[in-house]
Amino acid sequence: MESIHYLLLLDSSESMKPFAGDLKKHLISHFKKIKKEPTAQLEDSLHLGFFNTQIYPISELKKMKSISSALQQIEFQGHTALYDAIGQGINYLCNLKRPGQLLLILVSDGYENVSRIYSNQEINHLLASTSVSAYLIGAGWNLDCIIEKYPIYEMISHRIHPKQLKEIVTIAEEIYKNLRI
Numbered sequence: 001m002e003s004i005h006y007l008l009l010l011d012s013s014e015s016m017k018p019f020a021g022d023l024k025k026h027l028i029s030h031f032k033k034i035k036k037e038p039t040a041q042l043e044d045s046l047h048l049g050f051f052n053t054q055i056y057p058i059s060e061l062k063k064m065k066s067i068s069s070a071l072q073q074i075e076f077q078g079h080t081a082l083y084d085a086i087g088q089g090i091n092y093l094c095n096l097k098r099p100g101q102l103l104l105i106l107v108s109d110g111y112e113n114v115s116r117i118y119s120n121q122e123i124n125h126l127l128a129s130t131s132v133s134a135y136l137i138g139a140g141w142n143l144d145c146i147i148e149k150y151p152i153y154e155m156i157s158h159r160i161h162p163k164q165l166k167e168i169v170t171i172a173e174e175i176y177k178n179l180r181i
Contacts (some may be wrong), residue, residue, distance in 0.1 A: 003043035003100035004179055006034070008172065009089050010074070010149050011108035013052040017076035019109075022165050024071045030169040031067050034176055038071070043100060047092070051085035053078030053114050059071045080110035084148065087118035087163050088127045090134065101179050104134040105172050120144040133179065137171050 004121055008027075010016075016023070031046055049058035053133045080111050093102040118126075123145040127134060136143065137150045150171050152164055 001041065001180065003041050003045075003098070004103055004176065005045045005047070005093060005096055005098055005100055005110055006103040006176060007047040007049065007058065007089050007093055007105070009049045009051055009058075009085050009104065009106045011052065011080055011085075011106070011110060011131075012050040012056075012074045012076050013078050013108075013110055014076060014079045015080075015109055018076070019165060020076055023080040024074075026165045026169045027071060028067055030172060031061060032074075033173055036181075037177065045096070045098065047098070049085075049089065049092070050074050051081055051088075052076070053081055055081065055084055055088040058089075076126040079114040080108060080112060080140075082106070082108060082110075082112040083115035083120060083123050083145070086123050086134060086145070087126060090123075090130055090132045093132050094130055102130070102132040103176065103179060104132050105170070105175060106134075106136045106140075106147075107168055108136065108138045108140050110139055112140060121148070135172075137168050137177055 046061040046063055047058050050056045061067050089104045093104060109171045127146050135145050138152050
């Protein structure tokens with residue numbers, strides 16, 4: 001069974017700020033569950049990054065306390081650069097140069113509105129030319145690329161409830177588990 005190198009990129013734009021506390025709590029729970037998966041392997045790796053108008057440095061989560069530390073550094077501000085986040089995430093995973101499956105999951109409540117580095121054509125090229133499995137949970141309906149989308153309709157109008165945040169991380173867990181099947 002192949003190892004999985006999993007990168008979760010979280011939208012940290014201004015519109016996500018009201019959900020910060022619940023989101024952090026659910027993400028900690030999410031990564032704990034992933035680490036405890038019966039199919040998790042020693043060669044698996046977990047990574048976490050944030051994006052808004054810019055893409056912040058991505059961290060490998062080697063210990064559970066590094067998750068809390070990474071989450072404390074989030075500053076919710078700016079707009080949503082989805083194409084840039086997808087492109088940076090794909091490049092990050094490919095540059096790991098580790099054998100196994102490469103998984104990129106993005107969570108966003110917004111639309112692509114400020115990407116400067118990548119266009120939809122460049123993202124489509126990256127998705128087609130790499131082995132990265134990429135998924136978007138939430139909004140981002142205006143993306144014109146071949147990424148698989150899991151809609152959370154309330155995210156379009158920024159009316160998320162804590163139960164929906166749990167739904168978001170449950171979808172991410174299911175995507176991760178399904179790679180093992």
